[in-house]
Amino acid sequence: MSRQYLTIGLFGFGVVGKGLWDVLEQTPGLKASIKRICVKNPQKQRPLPSHHFTFDKDDLLNDPDINVIVELIDDSEAAFEIVSTAMRNGKGVVSANKKMIAEHLEELLALQSEFQVPFLYEAACCASIPIIRNLEEYYDNDLLVSLEGVVNGSTNYILTRCSTDRISFPEALKLAQEKGYAESNPALDVEGFDAKFKLTILLAHAFGIVEKPVNIYNLGIQRLGSLEQRYANEKGYKIKLMAIARKLDSNSVIALVMPKFISPTERFFMVDDVFNGVQTETSFSDKQFFMGKGAGAFPTASAVLSDISALSYSYRYEYKKMAQQSLSLTNNYLLEVFIGYKDTTDLELSDFETVSEKYVSQDGNYLVGKIRFDKLRNCSWAFNPNISILLTSAFSAEK
Numbered sequence: 001m002s003r004q005y006l007t008i009g010l011f012g013f014g015v016v017g018k019g020l021w022d023v024l025e026q027t028p029g030l031k032a033s034i035k036r037i038c039v040k041n042p043q044k045q046r047p048l049p050s051h052h053f054t055f056d057k058d059d060l061l062n063d064p065d066i067n068v069i070v071e072l073i074d075d076s077e078a079a080f081e082i083v084s085t086a087m088r089n090g091k092g093v094v095s096a097n098k099k100m101i102a103e104h105l106e107e108l109l110a111l112q113s114e115f116q117v118p119f120l121y122e123a124a125c126c127a128s129i130p131i132i133r134n135l136e137e138y139y140d141n142d143l144l145v146s147l148e149g150v151v152n153g154s155t156n157y158i159l160t161r162c163s164t165d166r167i168s169f170p171e172a173l174k175l176a177q178e179k180g181y182a183e184s185n186p187a188l189d190v191e192g193f194d195a196k197f198k199l200t201i202l203l204a205h206a207f208g209i210v211e212k213p214v215n216i217y218n219l220g221i222q223r224l225g226s227l228e229q230r231y232a233n234e235k236g237y238k239i240k241l242m243a244i245a246r247k248l249d250s251n252s253v254i255a256l257v258m259p260k261f262i263s264p265t266e267r268f269f270m271v272d273d274v275f276n277g278v279q280t281e282t283s284f285s286d287k288q289f290f291m292g293k294g295a296g297a298f299p300t301a302s303a304v305l306s307d308i309s310a311l312s313y314s315y316r317y318e319y320k321k322m323a324q325q326s327l328s329l330t331n332n333y334l335l336e337v338f339i340g341y342k343d344t345t346d347l348e349l350s351d352f353e354t355v356s357e358k359y360v361s362q363d364g365n366y367l368v369g370k371i372r373f374d375k376l377r378n379c380s381w382a383f384n385p386n387i388s389i390l391l392t393s394a395f396s397a398e399k
Contacts (some may be wrong), residue, residue, distance in 0.1 A: 007035050018047070022301070023216050024349060036054055051140060066091065088120040092117055098125065102200035109210065117275055128303060132344040144281075147280055150240050150294075152195045152294070160273050181274055191220035192257045205317070206245055223386075223387065226364075227389055238269055253270070258389065258392045259389075261393040263393040332374060337392065341364075351381075353371060
């Protein structure tokens with residue numbers, strides 16, 4: 001198959017945009033070049049001559065010589081406007097904006113179909129791990145049982161420092177911010193929203209489910225403290241923020257983002273610092289594991305570069321699983337959780353089906369028990385910021 005030459009219009013020249021420029025310069029075999037870069041701040045000093053840049057998005061979107069738009073900006077709504085306009089103008093698109101894709105997935109699917117243009121976004125989920133392409137090409141919907149992953153490098157770095165260095169969550173967060181792994185406002189990462197956006201995208205490719213992010217449960221790591229870390233240390237566990245999608249039966253799938261105790265026997269136990277890890281499980285080939293850097297200029301830029309290379313061969317996602325069978329999310333299942341709390345009056349013990357472990361001390365209390373997910377999701381005490389909720393290492397959804 002012959003390769004098409006790609007003339008790229010790039011939106012954004014931050015860490016990933018600059019990384020993409022650098023890796024393109026080091027990949028002479030790829031038939032692609034960046035013609036123009038659209039940026040927002042005219043006062044900012046940049047390492048390229050000024051003629052490479054413009055501040056008018058139409059200079060890229062309306063340029064007939066540009067056949068691919070690469071969108072690498074932070075603003076999700078501005079990104080959607082850029083991407084949708086590019087598609088209407090018949091241009092292929094590559095994006096790394098997981099929030100934009102997750103919140104507008106249904107519209108983006110319709111645009112791809114109407115204008116027959118490719119839209120690739122491997123970098124939006126796990127940076128250097130090619131999980132979307134594998135889900136699209138390798139795993140048949142009938143065979144895939146589950147998809148689980150550490151998909152946020154910032155929270156994984158914070159939790160690694162808490163576990164390895166035995167420092168507090170605020171100290172680890174500050175360290176992550178100093179190293180550039182977490183934003184000054186880290187809520188998107190530490191509250192689990194970033195992981196939820198990625199899970200929303202992966203659901204479409206894993207199980208053919210197109211769902212709004214608001215309908216997927218996310219609980220971050222901001223409530224975790226010394227009690228949870230002591231429990232993990234005593235049991236020999238680590239804590240990871242997990243994105244989980246798992247078939248419950250032939251019609252339904254569970255999907256949630258929550259912190260989880262990870263035992264040494266689990267592959268995620270070795271996924272530390274800013275690394276991501278994804279595990280798939282199928283009916284016949286059992287479990288397969290992918291691991292790679294989930295943050296940083298070059299890991300993310302390499303995924304963008306891979307999509308650009310795929311576009312040069314006219315590759316596009318087929319979303320075959322959406323047509324294979326009808327699966328939907330369910331909230332009707334039982335799960336085992338660890339609950340950390342300060343006072344028994346904060347909890348409703350009658351909400352639990354069973355309680356297998358209970359600990360009370362002056363430094364904090366916890367219990368381990370089974371609870372129905374729909375109850376956990378809606379009970380008032382679960383919204384208490386002084387109560388921590390984690391999946392146990394033995395987590396297994398039951399009807």
